[in-house]
Amino acid sequence: MVAAMQAYRGGQRPATVMDRIAKGFSDDEIKAIAAWFAAQR
């Protein structure tokens, strides 16, 4: 998820809206989102 969000932010991953959403988050924020997601069961 961290890799996907960073690739959206950098424009290396094709996107319709996620590129714009990912640009709003720092690396630390992306890591925090991914950690929260991984903790959901």
Ligand code: HEM
């Ligand atoms: C912090 C909020 C969000 C996070 C962390 C997030 C995360 C992700 C991730 C990890 C993927 C890749 C899924 C995969 O490849 O299996 C993805 C794809 C996608 N997400 Fe999000 N997402 C967020 C908010 C949103 C919102 C608000 C929308 C729509 C209003 C949205 C629409 C999409 C779409 C359409 C894709 C497919 C790629 C594209 O066309 O841009 N996401 N998202």
